[in-house]
Amino acid sequence: MRNSGRKLRYVRLIASYLILALSCAVFAAFDTAQIDSKLAAIVNYERGMNRQPLIAVEQLIRDSQNQPEQRKYIERRLADLLDGAKLEGKSFICKQLWFIGTAESVPAVAKLLTDEETADMACYAIGQNPSPEAGKALRDALGKASPKLQMRIINLLGDRRDILSVEELGKLVFDGENQVAEAAVSALGKIGGSGSMEILIRARAEGDSDLLFAATDAYLRCAENLVAGGKTEQASVIYKELAGKDEAAIIRSAAIKGLADTGGQGAVTIVIAALQDRARMVRSIARGCVRTMQGEDVTELFASELPGKSSAEQVLLIGALADRGDPAALTVIAELGKSEDSEVRKAALHAVGKLGDASSVGFLVQAAAGAGSSEEKAAAMNSLTQLDGDGVDDAVVKSMQNSQAPMRSELIQVLLDRNAAGAVQALLAEAENPDSNVRRTAFKALGRLAGPDDVTSLVKLLVQMQNDTDRREAERAAITVSRRIGDEDRRADAVLTALRAEERVSVKCSLLRVLGGIANGRALETIVDASKEPDPAVQDTAVRALAKWPNAAATEALLDIYLQTDNRTHRLLALRGFVRLLALPTQNRPMQKTLKMCRRAMDRADSTAEKKLVLSGLANVGDAEALIIVEPFLQTEEIRAEAAIAAIKIAGSIVQTDSGKAEIAMNKLLAVLQDENLRRQAEEVLRQIKESKADIHKP
Template identity: 30%
Template sequence: MSAFRVSIVMLAVAAGVTPCSAQTNSKEVMAKESAELIKILESEQSPLFDKAKACQRLAVVGDKNAVPALVRLLPDETLNLYARFGLEGIRDPAAAQALRNAARELQGRPLAGVLGSLGQIRDEESVALLTEMLNQEDSLIANSAAAALGKIGSTTAAESLQAALAKNARAQTAIADACIVCADALAAAGKNDEANALLDALSQVELPPHVQIAALKGRFAILRDDGQDLLIEQLSSTDDARFNLGLAVMRDMSAEGLAKKLADRLKDLSPSRQALLLLALGDRPEGPLPEMLAAASTSDSPELREAAIRVLAKRGDASAAPILLDAALSEGSFAASAQQGLQTLQGKAVDDAIVARLADANPQAKVVLFDLAGVRRIAAATPLVRQALNDSNAEVKAAALNAFAQLAAVNDMDVLLERASASDAAEAAASRQALRTAVLRLGDQETSTRKLTERLTNATPEYRAYLLELLGQMGGSAALKAVVASANSSDAATKDAATRVLGDWPNADAALALLAIAKNDREAKYQIRALRGYLRIARQLQLPAEERLVMFLTAMDVARRDEEKQLAMDVLTRIPSSETLRIAVSFLDDPTVKAAAADAAVKIAPKVLASDAKTVAAAMQKVAGSDVGAELVDRANQLLGQAQSSGR
């Protein structure tokens, strides 16, 4: 066992912490006033847990009077951090002074923690102290001091860091990181020369490449638009990390004319780098030069061509459509990017170009063009799409059907309804998917519903089940009426399908119909299904609290099986209040639902605790005294403790 662990165990024993007991009185401790919290810290009898929580509360409410008590805890490895919660929060010079004093006395982890706090509060008066610590051999202390100096970010902190950089090899990386943080702070304060000097110092020592890159990035942040030459230097570097830095920097640099400056350089780069550079230029407000883009879009290099296509798709206007269409219809690796770009490129001329290409397209091209017509909702393509619904090429036919789903008007539904009832299973399945897409997209719900409902009568059972499911997905009062009628059908298959659809109805409108089936149907299977559907609405859908409560009470009244009664208890957790807590607890005497009632009660209780601790206490007392399993009893006892302490 480490010394650290020994000290914790000893402290715990001394403080009277029993190793197996949970500490659940945090609310009691944290409700105390500042003076009482200080007393907890000062008392040798106070348990470790109480001291820890008192510190965390003092972080929010403590003042300088708490400083002495908090400082006394700093040497303790367990409570050091808790004490620092308090001390970092107190905005009084006394807290900073106490931390500085403590740093002179401490060592090891507690000292490292205190140094961290001095950095966190950006205590400029501790720079001299931290400079001493920076040169300690213990790298834990040197690293902590460096980080603190970096955060303080003052001129003197920078001087200390710069001086230590070459001297302390063991902490050099930490010091370098602190230099980067410090330089950032100096630049933010307008001290660009000092920031630059600090970053320059980093380039004078041997550091990991990524640290040098970070220092370079810091310089770009200071130089801003004046960093163009430095940028070109990075983009010309053979080092990938520097080139990558250049890509990131050029996206942020606001200088105009950068593309022109880079044009010559571009030619000398490998195709991969040219592609990456083009993409980065594409993200800049001015974009790449048109000639640069044009050359890249016809390049022999697939990756450069792909980059050009992406930039065109992102930035281009309708005039880019021919280039993108050529690429989209090609077999190049960039075809997918071009197709994706054409999905979003704005302009009627793009639509026209797509329709024009359809006129003499081969089957492969038609697949792509129909897809684009559908995604872009190009109404002018509808006649061609409709014509292709019976194309002899299966892929063209499938693409046309998908596009038709996106383009069909309500009057086109009949075409899809016919095809959806086809005897060919594959055709029916594809058409049903298309019909579903079209119906859910179409705004004219009334006509859509009427057309679907008209087909119900003469449909095969299997097709009828599909139509009912679709009506359920659409929702609306007319659809509900049709499905309810089917749910009362004498045909078993129809009834089965319709009751399933009702059980998944997208809103609460189906509640009354489900309740009627639950109460009146002759078959238990449908009663149960309907009641569970009713409970789904009560548990999951949007309802006023009063309505939800009525549904709970109704469900408990109607339910014939324990399973549904237990499920109903969950409804109460959606409407947490003193009333629903009392209702949940009233079911603890019912052996069939007591566990579910207890579960609901412990879920409601935390949400009522702040407003009605008395009811929570009474409820949890009853849960804790019930035979509902150890886990629920434990939770109830925890909540009981909280309720009792809240009530004090």
């Protein structure tokens, strides 16, 4: 006994030391005086005052994230301050307790719950507080609050799914004021459970008629809770009850939808009946259910409703069945493709696109061919594009091959839209069709669908073309498909082979245009050579191809033509091309070479127009030496503006690399320049130079 008493004293002593040590640790972890001072500053806060004290407290709370003891201290102190704070201070404290509140702050907040002036803010503070004490405080306040405040508290009890308040809420449903009763049924709907449901059933049966909608809405919510809890059968009972004829249309609609969603027994029958309901809202909701309802043979059952409906209803029901995506409705819908009503026919044709397969191609092609309007035809063609499944592309090819010219072209377009890569061989054959539209559409499709292995065939077709109009489409296809060859060096092989064997000038020109589109190194060499050929057509084609070259590789060749040709057209084309290519990435061409080319071009320029062109090209040469080439032209009035634009652009691009020269050039420019807009641009470059220098001198 003595021994155990000694032990107890020993344990107490150790415990005391532990508590002391813990307290020291706790208090050492944060500065309570500083916290108190920050919190005290919010007590007298009023609207319109500086919010800095509030912001400091918000930060203090954020900073206490991982320090539960500090957080607890703050909550306790906020609760202490609540009573003495001014109204705005109270409101602020409550907003903080919204997310840091625990059982600790409940007593202080509870005092505000029944005061008209503070009830809203108190609810804010306590509403999300998960402690049982918070629930109890709300239930306790319910009995003391005015009806207005009761509503507020009831809403919170509902949001908290406070099962302990069901009985009290039940009393208020029948004894409370109207709005209180309405809030109570709504809360019971959220809380759910058998107790709530019993009250709601009674409220629907005996309660104020004003309460009926709110109680029924709550009852529906209970059904949803049951579904969420896996009790679909119980939910179905509620839905069936509410789907009865005596209910308001919106309630019946919701109940039918609930039944359809849960797939309860007899749901299909109810939805089918609803499709013919006297109320439009119910019919409309039922159609929505057709889209989503699960179950065996459901599609067939809904589809069997189609024949007896009005045209307008048929259109809507066909759309809903199409959205189900179940081919079981296809036969009935396809039959309606022959309806006397054009809207029904269109809807059916659209639906076949969603539900059909390869076997529907013939039907759709036939419908398109015999369509009564362009819209109907568009519906059929669109559906041909949409059809899914194996063999559809083959079926379209077969139909295309069996069709006459106009439809043949349209079916080629369908193959193109379907991205039917397997149709390439058939399309190559169509490229030789006697009808020019078919040929052109076929080449268009080949451009999209053919692959690198088809390039030789395409070039062969191109060579065989009899006129330039056909050839242009073939050229486009050959270029596009050649560019798909992975190895860039090999892209022009097939065209070069054909070119070597070709004697006819028009075909040679065509092949050169294709090479210009392919634009690889070998194509460039060939075209440069062609630009020197004696035949004027070949030469012209080559120069034009170079002038349109898509990368900087042709820059030098174009300059050579510009410097050497006597043909004024070619000279201008070459200069324009040269200037355009100066703006493109240089492909590792040394700057000195670019500058040399520009000087040569400028030396050759013999008109103001040509000089302006060269200046516009120089503007894209980001080097200080380009400024030297430009500078003399600032003295010539008729091209001063172009020279100034070039100088400003060059200077702007060398601000970081050669700011000294850029600065000198801009100052020189400003000395001779009158145009206000250009002066502003030059001054902007000087400002950037100054800024860049300041950046360099920053520590």
